[in-house]
Amino acid sequence: MGARAGQTEHGPGSLANPGAPRAVGRQARSTDIRLLAAALLAGLLILCALPALPSKASLLPLWGLALWRFPGRALYLALVLGLSWGTLQGHWLQSDRLPEARHGEIRWVTGHIDSLPELSPRRARFELATTTMPGRLRVSWYGEAPALRAGQCWRMKLKLSTPRGSANPGTFDYEAWLWRERIGATAYVREARPCAANRISVDTLRQAAAMRLDSLLPDSPATGIIRAIALGDRGGISDAQWEIFRRTGTSHLIAISGLHIGLIWGMSLLGFRWLFGRVRAGSRVPAVLTAAAASLCLAGLYAAMAGFALPTQRAFLAVSIVCAALWLRRSMLPSQLLALALIAVLLFDPFAPLAPGFWLSFGAVAWILYLLSGRIGGAGRLRAWLLLQPALVLALAPLTLFWFGEASVVAPLANAVLVPAFVLVVPIVLMTVICALVLPAAGGPLLQGVAWPLEAGLQCLALLAEVPMSHVTLAAPDARAVATACVGLLLLFAPRGLPFRWLGLVGLLPLLLVPARPGPGEFRAHVIDVGQGLSVLVQTQGHDLLFDAGPRFPGGFNAGEAIVNPFLAGLGIRQLDAFVLSHDDIDHRGGQAAVTARFDPLAVYGNGIGAGCEDGMAWSWDGVRFAFLHPPERAEGNDGSCVLLVSSEAGRLLLTGDIERPAEQRLVDEHASLLASDVMLVPHHGSATSSSAGFLKAVDPAVAVVSAGWRNRWGFPRPDVVARYERQGASLLNTAEAGAIRLSFSDEDGLSVQRWRAHAPAFWRAP
Numbered sequence: 001m002g003a004r005a006g007q008t009e010h011g012p013g014s015l016a017n018p019g020a021p022r023a024v025g026r027q028a029r030s031t032d033i034r035l036l037a038a039a040l041l042a043g044l045l046i047l048c049a050l051p052a053l054p055s056k057a058s059l060l061p062l063w064g065l066a067l068w069r070f071p072g073r074a075l076y077l078a079l080v081l082g083l084s085w086g087t088l089q090g091h092w093l094q095s096d097r098l099p100e101a102r103h104g105e106i107r108w109v110t111g112h113i114d115s116l117p118e119l120s121p122r123r124a125r126f127e128l129a130t131t132t133m134p135g136r137l138r139v140s141w142y143g144e145a146p147a148l149r150a151g152q153c154w155r156m157k158l159k160l161s162t163p164r165g166s167a168n169p170g171t172f173d174y175e176a177w178l179w180r181e182r183i184g185a186t187a188y189v190r191e192a193r194p195c196a197a198n199r200i201s202v203d204t205l206r207q208a209a210a211m212r213l214d215s216l217l218p219d220s221p222a223t224g225i226i227r228a229i230a231l232g233d234r235g236g237i238s239d240a241q242w243e244i245f246r247r248t249g250t251s252h253l254i255a256i257s258g259l260h261i262g263l264i265w266g267m268s269l270l271g272f273r274w275l276f277g278r279v280r281a282g283s284r285v286p287a288v289l290t291a292a293a294a295s296l297c298l299a300g301l302y303a304a305m306a307g308f309a310l311p312t313q314r315a316f317l318a319v320s321i322v323c324a325a326l327w328l329r330r331s332m333l334p335s336q337l338l339a340l341a342l343i344a345v346l347l348f349d350p351f352a353p354l355a356p357g358f359w360l361s362f363g364a365v366a367w368i369l370y371l372l373s374g375r376i377g378g379a380g381r382l383r384a385w386l387l388l389q390p391a392l393v394l395a396l397a398p399l400t401l402f403w404f405g406e407a408s409v410v411a412p413l414a415n416a417v418l419v420p421a422f423v424l425v426v427p428i429v430l431m432t433v434i435c436a437l438v439l440p441a442a443g444g445p446l447l448q449g450v451a452w453p454l455e456a457g458l459q460c461l462a463l464l465a466e467v468p469m470s471h472v473t474l475a476a477p478d479a480r481a482v483a484t485a486c487v488g489l490l491l492l493f494a495p496r497g498l499p500f501r502w503l504g505l506v507g508l509l510p511l512l513l514v515p516a517r518p519g520p521g522e523f524r525a526h527v528i529d530v531g532q533g534l535s536v537l538v539q540t541q542g543h544d545l546l547f548d549a550g551p552r553f554p555g556g557f558n559a560g561e562a563i564v565n566p567f568l569a570g571l572g573i574r575q576l577d578a579f580v581l582s583h584d585d586i587d588h589r590g591g592q593a594a595v596t597a598r599f600d601p602l603a604v605y606g607n608g609i610g611a612g613c614e615d616g617m618a619w620s621w622d623g624v625r626f627a628f629l630h631p632p633e634r635a636e637g638n639d640g641s642c643v644l645l646v647s648s649e650a651g652r653l654l655l656t657g658d659i660e661r662p663a664e665q666r667l668v669d670e671h672a673s674l675l676a677s678d679v680m681l682v683p684h685h686g687s688a689t690s691s692s693a694g695f696l697k698a699v700d701p702a703v704a705v706v707s708a709g710w711r712n713r714w715g716f717p718r719p720d721v722v723a724r725y726e727r728q729g730a731s732l733l734n735t736a737e738a739g740a741i742r743l744s745f746s747d748e749d750g751l752s753v754q755r756w757r758a759h760a761p762a763f764w765r766a767p
Contacts, residue, residue: 031074031075032336033336033339033340033343034335034336034339035075036074036075036078036339036343037078037339037340037342037343037346038339039075039076039078039079039082040078040079040081040082040342040343040346040347041082041342041346041353042079042082043078043079043080043081043082043083043084043086044082044083044085044086044346044350044351044353045353046079046082046083047082047083047086047087047090047350048086048351048353048354048762050763051761051762051763052761052763053087053090053091053094053763054083054087056087056088056091059080059083059084059087062080062083062084063080063084066080082346082350085347085350086350086351089350089351090350090351090763093179093182093184094763095133096133096134096135096136096182096184097134097162097163097184097185098134098160098161098162098163098184098185099162100162100766102160102162103160103161103162103711104159104160104161104711105159105160106157106158106159106160106190107157107158107160108155108156108157108158109128109130109132109137109155109156109157109158109187110130110131110153110154110155110156110195111128111129111130111131111137111153111154111156112128112129112151112152112153112154112197112198112199112201113126113127113128113148113149113150113151113152113154113203114126114127114128114129114136114150114201114203115127115150115203115307116150116203116206116207116210116233116235116307117148117149117150117207118235119145119148119235120556122142122143122554122556123140123141123142123143123145123554123556124140124141124145124148125138125139125140125141126138126139126141126148126150127139127181127183128154128156128187133184134183134184134185135182135184136181136182136183136184137158137160137183137184137185137186137187138178138183138185138186138187139156139158139186139187139188139189140186140187140188140189141188141189141192142188142189145189149204149207150201150203150204150206150207151198151199151200151201151203151204152194152198153194153195153196153197153198153199154192154193154194154195155192155193155194155195156189156190156191156192156193157189157190157191157192158187158188158189158190159187159188159190160185160186160187161185161186161187161711162185162766163175163178163179163183163184163185163186163766164710164766165178166529166530166531166559166563166739167529167739167740167756167757167765168528168529168563168567168739168740168756169476169567169570169740169756169760170405170476170566170567170569170570170571171562171563171566171567171570172562172563172566173765175762175764175765175766176354176762176764176765178764179351179354179764180310180351180352180354180355181310202304202305202307202308203307206231206232206233206305206307209230209231209305209433209437210227210231210233210236212436212437212440213226213227213230213231213433213436213447214227214236216436216440216443216444216447217447217448217451220448220451220455221241221455221458222450222451222452222454222455222458223236223451224236224237224238224241225237225241225254225454225458226429226433226447226450226451226454228254228255228256229254229256229260229425229426229429229430230305230429230430230433231305231306231307231433232256232305232306232307232309232312233307234254234255237254241458243465244458244461244462244465245461246406246408246471247408247410247465247470247471248408248410248411248414248461248464248465248470248471249393249400249407249408249410249411249414249415249471250411250414250415250418250461252360253418253419253422255311255357256306256309256311256312256315257311257312257315257357257361258311258314258315258318258361258365259361259419259422260302260306260315260422260426261299261302261303261312261315261316261319262315262319263422263423263426263427264295264298264299264302264426264427264430265295265296265298265299265319266295267423267427268291268294268295268298268299269288269291269292269295270291271291272287272290272291272294272295273287273288273291275291276290276291276294288326289326289327292323292326292327293323293327295323296319296320296323299316299319300316302430303315303316305430310349310352310355311355311357311358311361313348313349314345314348314349314352314358314361315361317341317344317345317348318341318344318345320344321337321340321341321344322337322341325337325340334369335366335369338362338365338366338369342362345358345362351764354764356399356403356404359399359403360396360399360400360403363395363396363399364392364396367391367392367395367396368388368392370490370493371388371391371392371395371493372384372388373495385416385420386416389411389412389413389415389416389419390412391493392412392415393407393408393411393412393415394489395489395493397485397511398477398481398482398485398486398489398511399482401474401476401477401482401511402476402477402478402479402482405473405474405475405476405566405569405570406471406472406473406474406569407471407472407474408470408471409469409470409471409472410464410465410467410470410471413464414461414464418457421457425454428450429450432446432447432449432450433447473569473574474511474512474514474572475513475514475515475569475570475571475572476569476570477510477511477513480510481510481511481513482511484507484510485507485508485510485511486507487504487507488503488504488505488506488507488508489504489507489508490504491503491504491507492504492505492507492508514571514572515571515572517539517540517541517542518539518540518541518622518744518745518746519541519746519747520541520622520623521622521623521624521648521649521650521747522540522541522623522624522648522650522744522745522746522747523538523539523540523624523646523648523650523651523653523745524538524539524742524743524744524745525537525538525539525646525653525679525742525743525745526539526567526740526741526742526743527681527705527707527735527740527741527742527743528550528563528564528567528735528740529563529707529735529736529738529739529740529741529756530550530551530559530563530564530591530707530735531550531551531559531709531710532551532587532685532708532709532712532714532716533548533550533551533559533587533588533590533707533709534547534548534550534582534587534588534657534681534685534707535547535548535549535550535559535560535563535564535591535707536548536655536681536707537567537568537571538646538653539571540621540622540623540624541621541622541623542621542622543577543578543621543622544568544573544576544577544578545576545577545578545579545580545626546564546568546576546578546579546580546595546599546601547580547582547644547655548580548581548582548588548589548657549564549579549581549588549589549590549591549592549594549595550563550564550587550588550590550591551586551587551588551590551591552586552590552591553590558590558591558594559590559591560590560591560592560593560594560595561591561594563591564591564594564595565591565594565595565598565599567740568595568599569598573599574599575599575600575601575602576595576599576600576601576602577601577602577603577621578601578602578603578604578605578626579595579596579599579601579603579604579605579610580604580605580606580613580642580644580655581604581605581606581607581609581610581642582606582607582613582641582642582655582657582658583606583607583637583638583640583641583642583657583658584607584636585638585658588657588658605617605628605642606642607631607634607635607640607641607642608634612634613628613631613642613644614628614631614632614633614634615628615629615630615631615632615670616628623648623649624646624647624648625645625646625647625648626644626645626646627644627645627647627674628642628643628644628645629643629644629645629667629670629671629674629675630642630643630659630663630666630667631643631663632666632670638657638658638659638660638663638684638689639659639660639662639663641656641657641658641659641663642655642657643655643656643657643659643663643667645674645675645677647677648745649747650745650746650747650750651678651679651745651750651751652676652677652678652679653677653678653679653680653681653743653745654675654677654679654680654681654699654701655681656680656681656682656683656690657681657683657684658683658684658685658687658690659683659684659690660683660684660687660689660690661689661690661692661695664683664690664691664692664694664695665692665694665695667695667698668694668695668698672698675695675698675699676698676699676700677699677700677701678701678702678703678745678751679701679702679703679704679705679743679751680699680701680703680704680705681704681705681707682704682705682706682707682717682721682725682732683695684716685706685707685708685712685714685716685717686706686708686716686717686718686721686722686734687714687716687717687718687721688718688720688721690721691721691724691725693724696724696725696728696730697728700728701728701730702729702730702731702751703730703731703733703743703751703753704725704730704731704732704733705732705733705734705735705741705743706732706733706734706735706736707735708734708735708736709736710736710737711736712736717732717734733753733755737757738755738756738757738758739755739756739757740756741753741754741755741756742754742756
């Protein structure tokens, strides 16, 4: 949807009507649609920043103010419209969510599979559309599932769960994703039986097409890429391939978005315009209008093949706006068309700003228009293209750092080659896939011919990804730093002649800031919310220690990769000084490989691994002492867990792993004088096998922290254990309810505690 190189907003014409003079008169006197779009977006951003949805009645005074005429009234109305529309949609979404009081409810549900099933050896996962509340469920089927197909009707006995996920700064917000996808509950299957009312849907055809492609290209590394480009099905792309795309900044080429829809629409528009200009010469309807209608149909067909996911719907809607401008013969600048598309997308999906793809798509087009109208607008086509890539990567860096905590250094080179190549790749892949589906005998060899250059391109990307410093990881900036950086970039890339453009570099400096670290003799501990498991980061002035790495589940979820790694990266950590693995349980050691691969710890401690963790081992960092108190020698099971005491003049923290009563008694017998601590980690997640009265009396914590999954099946922490801590006078905190818990030990303030859910509340997130 962006302007072509060399076509700028300062040229004589417009995108909708080339050669036409700029709109004047009434349009010039009315409020600029670009300002209206910005005001509408601002209203939705204000809503998204609120901890709770406003009541519907509270919106009435805002509308009442609009009865008076005042300067900027149109912008005020757009802002209130955004706030009100998002509020109404939010209340509707909340009404379709499973209430917390009904969490764990078991009931029979009838519905249709409404997505491509995600299949793995131990679990199948899919979305189920039902006629009851909630109307859309995310269902997991553990064990050996039958052959699941999109559109199938099933009557299932499900155990339902309130939409909930881990809550940590700098990590993927699963609850926000469920909210955006309109999923009102998660569930797993206990019993199921098929029903006869199967549906044939777009997803049914997409799944059949994916299976056909797998049979025609059974061993090709490019099969998953072809499925992703043609069908929007990314399930066939391996983790290693995603890592290559991530490091080279080319993931956007694989995920169907505005780029792909725009390519199909633009290429078909040019082709149909040429064709109709010759076939329908002399027609009263200009060829461009007929071509716009035909190309929109092709773009819609491609969007349907991609499953009409929300990002695809937004892209198709934006293209439809451009077509409407062409049909109505409205003289509009490219930036005005972009603003009109933004308004349409926000009215269609008011919570689109919660998705990174929204910002990257609209941000990329907006920056292209700005760059072409300013610094590089007067360059030749080739030079403009070569200058555009690094400028665009730099311009989008604040957004990629905010959402993903990293930016690719080699992305300008990779995209300068691949984006033009994809102008041909996307239509060729689509035509080949359609041929393979209609005529498998002819389509199979054609697919092989398409797969070979894709495989070669993937190998080149893999080599590029191995270039030293191919991507940079920085501490995740906050919204203020991103806004400051964007203002700096606007100044830096302003048209020539504007003085002091170099001051824009100052605006980029907040992106380089890292969170303040503890002072000498002080330390900070982060109990990361990894669900039913454990991972604790301890930071001193210049060192970082990770105690356990979270769980890994048979279904494929790895907390080390999905939660711990982005959490550490968000704090600006590039390498761990020490990694402690308390014992062998998968809920503590599951993420070990993922953490080790990314953060390459300088030292590893554990029961029987690395340097060990025997009683008596100790060291000091920055005025903070670390001492292992257990086990006395290598041991098996929970009572073999490493117990680590972190202490300084600022406070004491006891990390206990999964020790049970025998190990607790040994600690009381051997180290009674050392156990007293300000904070302790509740042993074994609050199991009844641990937290004996004698041990609690010896530790006598002011704060005790439980790391457990919300409403976990073991009932941790057990009620009798909770009562024991209350009798001891300890304040009990649970990551299941608080999210990530930050414990700061300082000389000046003593112990301070931050609960992430309370610190960063959001209406889509459980309190």
